[in-house]
Amino acid sequence: MVFDVEFISLKGSFTSQFLGRKVGFRLVAPPSYRTSDLPFPVLLMNDGQDFRAMGLERILTDAYADNRVTPFIYVGLETNENRMHEYGTASSADYKGRGEKAILYSRFITEEFIPFLKKEFKVASPKEAWVFCGMSLGGLSAFDIVFNHPHLFYKAAVFSGSFWWRKKAYVKKDLKDRSRIVLDMVKNGKYSPHLSFWFQVGTLDEKADRNHSGIIDAIEDTTDLIEELELKGYPRENICYVEMEGGKHDLPTWASIFPSFIEWAFGKTTHPKTPGK
Helix, strand or coil: CCCCCCCEEEEEEEEECCCCEEEEEEEEECHHHHCCCCCECEEEECCHHHCCCCCHHHHHHHHHCCCCECCCEEEEECCCCCHHHHCCECCECCCCCCCCCHHHHHHHHHHHHHHHHHHHCCECCCHHHEEEEEECHHHHHHHHHHHHCCCCCCEEEEECCCCCCECCCCCCCCCCCCCEHHHHHHHHCCCCCCCEEEEEEEEECCCCCCCCCCCCHHHHHHHHHHHHHHHHCCCHHHEEEEEEEEEECCHHHHHHHHHHHHHHHHECCCCCCCCCC
Protein backbone atom coordinates (compact mmCIF):
# COMPACT_ATOMS: atom_id res chain seq x y z
CA MET A 1 0.00 0.00 0.00
CA VAL A 2 1.31 3.42 -0.97
CA PHE A 3 0.33 6.43 1.10
CA ASP A 4 1.63 9.92 1.81
CA VAL A 5 2.66 11.11 5.27
CA GLU A 6 2.04 14.81 5.87
CA PHE A 7 3.65 14.96 9.30
CA ILE A 8 4.54 12.86 12.34
CA SER A 9 3.00 13.85 15.67
CA LEU A 10 3.03 12.78 19.31
CA LYS A 11 1.74 14.11 22.59
CA GLY A 12 3.37 13.49 25.91
CA SER A 13 4.34 15.00 29.23
CA PHE A 14 7.60 15.73 30.99
CA THR A 15 7.91 15.76 34.78
CA SER A 16 9.81 18.86 35.82
CA GLN A 17 11.65 18.87 39.12
CA PHE A 18 11.95 22.66 38.96
CA LEU A 19 8.23 23.24 38.44
CA GLY A 20 7.06 20.31 40.52
CA ARG A 21 4.54 19.18 37.92
CA LYS A 22 4.07 17.42 34.61
CA VAL A 23 4.36 19.69 31.59
CA GLY A 24 2.38 18.54 28.57
CA PHE A 25 3.90 18.96 25.13
CA ARG A 26 3.13 18.20 21.50
CA LEU A 27 5.89 17.36 19.02
CA VAL A 28 5.34 17.54 15.26
CA ALA A 29 8.00 16.44 12.77
CA PRO A 30 8.16 16.47 8.96
CA PRO A 31 7.81 13.22 6.95
CA SER A 32 11.55 13.16 6.28
CA TYR A 33 12.17 12.66 10.01
CA ARG A 34 11.77 8.87 9.64
CA THR A 35 14.62 8.40 7.18
CA SER A 36 16.91 11.34 7.86
CA ASP A 37 20.32 10.78 9.41
CA LEU A 38 20.69 14.52 10.02
CA PRO A 39 19.31 16.42 13.02
CA PHE A 40 16.52 18.95 12.59
CA PRO A 41 16.14 22.60 13.61
CA VAL A 42 13.65 23.13 16.43
CA LEU A 43 10.78 25.53 17.02
CA LEU A 44 9.77 25.74 20.67
CA MET A 45 6.47 27.48 21.43
CA ASN A 46 4.92 28.58 24.70
CA ASP A 47 1.14 28.18 25.08
CA GLY A 48 1.21 24.98 23.07
CA GLN A 49 -2.30 24.19 24.28
CA ASP A 50 -3.48 26.57 21.53
CA PHE A 51 -2.15 24.25 18.80
CA ARG A 52 -5.57 23.28 17.45
CA ALA A 53 -7.24 26.64 18.06
CA MET A 54 -4.57 28.31 15.91
CA GLY A 55 -4.87 25.71 13.16
CA LEU A 56 -1.19 24.87 13.45
CA GLU A 57 -1.67 21.35 12.08
CA ARG A 58 -2.50 22.74 8.64
CA ILE A 59 0.08 25.52 8.90
CA LEU A 60 2.86 23.04 9.70
CA THR A 61 1.70 20.63 6.98
CA ASP A 62 1.90 23.43 4.42
CA ALA A 63 5.32 24.46 5.71
CA TYR A 64 6.64 20.91 5.42
CA ALA A 65 5.44 20.76 1.81
CA ASP A 66 7.09 24.09 0.95
CA ASN A 67 10.50 23.60 -0.64
CA ARG A 68 11.49 27.11 0.43
CA VAL A 69 11.35 26.08 4.10
CA THR A 70 13.94 23.91 5.81
CA PRO A 71 12.22 20.97 7.55
CA PHE A 72 12.04 21.55 11.31
CA ILE A 73 10.55 20.02 14.43
CA TYR A 74 7.79 21.89 16.26
CA VAL A 75 7.45 21.46 20.03
CA GLY A 76 4.56 23.18 21.78
CA LEU A 77 4.72 23.39 25.56
CA GLU A 78 1.36 23.49 27.29
CA THR A 79 0.63 25.64 30.31
CA ASN A 80 -2.19 25.64 32.85
CA GLU A 81 -3.37 27.65 35.85
CA ASN A 82 0.31 28.34 36.62
CA ARG A 83 0.70 30.53 33.51
CA MET A 84 0.78 33.91 35.30
CA HIS A 85 3.30 32.50 37.78
CA GLU A 86 5.68 30.68 35.39
CA TYR A 87 5.72 33.11 32.45
CA GLY A 88 7.46 36.45 32.79
CA THR A 89 11.07 37.52 33.31
CA ALA A 90 13.49 35.34 35.23
CA SER A 91 15.34 38.32 36.71
CA SER A 92 12.35 39.43 38.75
CA ALA A 93 8.59 39.20 39.15
CA ASP A 94 6.51 42.19 38.15
CA TYR A 95 5.40 44.77 40.71
CA LYS A 96 2.29 42.73 41.56
CA GLY A 97 4.33 39.59 42.19
CA ARG A 98 3.30 37.91 38.96
CA GLY A 99 5.92 35.73 37.27
CA GLU A 100 7.55 34.74 40.56
CA LYS A 101 8.27 31.28 39.12
CA ALA A 102 9.69 32.52 35.81
CA ILE A 103 13.21 31.67 36.95
CA LEU A 104 12.07 28.09 37.57
CA TYR A 105 10.40 27.94 34.16
CA SER A 106 13.59 29.21 32.56
CA ARG A 107 15.58 26.49 34.32
CA PHE A 108 13.02 23.90 33.27
CA ILE A 109 13.48 24.90 29.62
CA THR A 110 17.27 25.19 29.64
CA GLU A 111 18.32 22.52 32.13
CA GLU A 112 15.60 19.88 31.80
CA PHE A 113 13.54 20.06 28.63
CA ILE A 114 16.16 20.96 26.02
CA PRO A 115 18.52 18.19 27.23
CA PHE A 116 15.54 15.79 27.11
CA LEU A 117 14.77 16.73 23.50
CA LYS A 118 18.41 16.38 22.49
CA LYS A 119 18.59 12.94 24.05
CA GLU A 120 15.33 11.51 22.72
CA PHE A 121 14.86 13.08 19.27
CA LYS A 122 16.79 13.98 16.13
CA VAL A 123 17.26 17.62 17.08
CA ALA A 124 20.19 19.82 16.22
CA SER A 125 22.53 20.85 19.01
CA PRO A 126 24.02 24.16 17.84
CA LYS A 127 22.36 27.40 18.88
CA GLU A 128 22.03 28.27 15.19
CA ALA A 129 19.17 25.79 14.85
CA TRP A 130 16.82 26.66 17.72
CA VAL A 131 13.94 29.17 17.70
CA PHE A 132 11.65 30.01 20.64
CA CYS A 133 8.32 31.79 20.12
CA GLY A 134 5.32 32.79 22.17
CA MET A 135 2.22 34.94 22.28
CA SER A 136 1.43 37.73 24.75
CA LEU A 137 2.92 36.79 28.14
CA GLY A 138 4.27 33.60 26.57
CA GLY A 139 6.12 35.83 24.10
CA LEU A 140 7.71 37.82 26.90
CA SER A 141 8.84 34.51 28.42
CA ALA A 142 10.32 33.28 25.13
CA PHE A 143 12.19 36.55 24.56
CA ASP A 144 13.54 36.53 28.12
CA ILE A 145 14.82 32.97 27.85
CA VAL A 146 16.43 33.42 24.44
CA PHE A 147 18.07 36.74 25.28
CA ASN A 148 19.56 35.38 28.49
CA HIS A 149 20.59 31.97 27.08
CA PRO A 150 22.10 32.81 23.68
CA HIS A 151 24.23 29.66 23.76
CA LEU A 152 21.04 27.64 23.25
CA PHE A 153 19.13 29.72 20.68
CA TYR A 154 19.56 31.90 17.65
CA LYS A 155 16.10 33.41 17.17
CA ALA A 156 13.21 34.63 19.31
CA ALA A 157 9.76 35.48 18.00
CA VAL A 158 7.08 37.34 19.90
CA PHE A 159 3.44 37.83 18.94
CA SER A 160 1.79 40.75 20.79
CA GLY A 161 4.38 40.55 23.56
CA SER A 162 3.63 41.66 27.12
CA PHE A 163 6.53 44.09 27.16
CA TRP A 164 4.60 46.34 29.56
CA TRP A 165 5.81 43.97 32.34
CA ARG A 166 7.16 46.41 34.93
CA LYS A 167 8.89 46.77 38.28
CA LYS A 168 6.44 49.40 39.50
CA ALA A 169 3.13 50.91 38.49
CA TYR A 170 3.26 53.42 35.65
CA VAL A 171 3.89 56.99 36.77
CA LYS A 172 2.24 59.69 34.68
CA LYS A 173 4.63 61.91 32.70
CA ASP A 174 7.46 59.39 33.17
CA LEU A 175 8.72 59.80 29.62
CA LYS A 176 11.58 57.28 29.84
CA ASP A 177 9.43 54.70 31.64
CA ARG A 178 12.40 52.52 32.61
CA SER A 179 10.21 50.50 34.96
CA ARG A 180 9.49 48.17 32.02
CA ILE A 181 11.68 45.23 32.94
CA VAL A 182 12.82 44.20 29.46
CA LEU A 183 14.42 47.57 28.75
CA ASP A 184 16.99 47.37 31.52
CA MET A 185 17.33 43.64 30.95
CA VAL A 186 18.57 44.39 27.44
CA LYS A 187 20.62 47.41 28.51
CA ASN A 188 22.44 45.49 31.24
CA GLY A 189 22.56 42.16 29.43
CA LYS A 190 25.14 40.59 27.16
CA TYR A 191 25.27 41.40 23.45
CA SER A 192 25.13 38.22 21.36
CA PRO A 193 25.67 39.09 17.68
CA HIS A 194 24.17 35.85 16.32
CA LEU A 195 20.71 36.50 17.81
CA SER A 196 17.79 37.64 15.64
CA PHE A 197 14.34 38.80 16.74
CA TRP A 198 10.86 38.82 15.19
CA PHE A 199 8.12 41.00 16.66
CA GLN A 200 4.46 41.15 15.65
CA VAL A 201 1.89 43.58 17.01
CA GLY A 202 -1.58 44.58 15.83
CA THR A 203 -3.04 48.06 15.59
CA LEU A 204 -6.08 46.76 17.49
CA ASP A 205 -4.07 44.84 20.08
CA GLU A 206 -5.55 47.13 22.73
CA LYS A 207 -6.93 50.64 23.23
CA ALA A 208 -4.74 51.76 26.13
CA ASP A 209 -2.43 54.74 25.57
CA ARG A 210 -1.00 55.47 29.01
CA ASN A 211 1.21 58.41 27.94
CA HIS A 212 -1.33 59.90 25.50
CA SER A 213 1.14 59.72 22.62
CA GLY A 214 -1.49 58.68 20.11
CA ILE A 215 0.12 55.23 19.84
CA ILE A 216 -1.32 52.24 21.69
CA ASP A 217 0.87 50.80 24.43
CA ALA A 218 1.32 47.43 22.70
CA ILE A 219 3.00 49.09 19.73
CA GLU A 220 5.01 51.57 21.78
CA ASP A 221 6.27 48.90 24.19
CA THR A 222 7.47 46.81 21.25
CA THR A 223 9.13 49.64 19.33
CA ASP A 224 10.79 50.90 22.52
CA LEU A 225 12.27 47.43 23.03
CA ILE A 226 13.49 47.41 19.43
CA GLU A 227 15.20 50.76 20.02
CA GLU A 228 16.85 49.31 23.12
CA LEU A 229 18.10 46.32 21.11
CA GLU A 230 19.56 48.66 18.51
CA LEU A 231 21.27 50.69 21.22
CA LYS A 232 22.74 47.42 22.48
CA GLY A 233 24.29 46.88 19.06
CA TYR A 234 21.83 44.65 17.21
CA PRO A 235 21.67 45.73 13.56
CA ARG A 236 18.24 46.42 12.07
CA GLU A 237 18.62 43.46 9.71
CA ASN A 238 18.60 41.20 12.80
CA ILE A 239 15.22 42.58 13.86
CA CYS A 240 11.96 41.96 12.00
CA TYR A 241 8.97 44.10 13.01
CA VAL A 242 5.50 43.29 11.68
CA GLU A 243 2.73 45.77 12.48
CA MET A 244 -0.59 44.31 11.37
CA GLU A 245 -3.29 46.81 10.44
CA GLY A 246 -6.48 45.62 12.16
CA GLY A 247 -4.59 42.88 13.99
CA LYS A 248 -5.99 41.99 17.39
CA HIS A 249 -4.70 40.36 20.55
CA ASP A 250 -6.16 37.01 19.63
CA LEU A 251 -5.43 33.57 18.17
CA PRO A 252 -6.85 34.25 14.66
CA THR A 253 -4.50 37.22 14.22
CA TRP A 254 -1.47 35.25 15.37
CA ALA A 255 -2.45 32.25 13.24
CA SER A 256 -2.77 34.42 10.14
CA ILE A 257 0.81 35.67 10.43
CA PHE A 258 2.32 32.37 11.58
CA PRO A 259 3.24 31.15 8.05
CA SER A 260 5.23 34.36 7.48
CA PHE A 261 6.99 33.83 10.78
CA ILE A 262 7.91 30.26 9.78
CA GLU A 263 9.40 31.53 6.52
CA TRP A 264 11.47 34.05 8.49
CA ALA A 265 12.56 31.41 11.00
CA PHE A 266 13.31 28.50 8.68
CA GLY A 267 13.58 29.86 5.16
CA LYS A 268 16.39 28.12 3.30
CA THR A 269 18.27 31.37 2.91
CA THR A 270 18.97 31.12 6.65
CA HIS A 271 19.33 27.32 6.73
CA PRO A 272 21.57 26.11 3.89
CA LYS A 273 21.47 22.50 5.11
CA THR A 274 18.22 20.65 4.60
CA PRO A 275 17.78 17.54 6.79
CA GLY A 276 16.46 14.50 4.99
CA LYS A 277 17.18 15.86 1.50
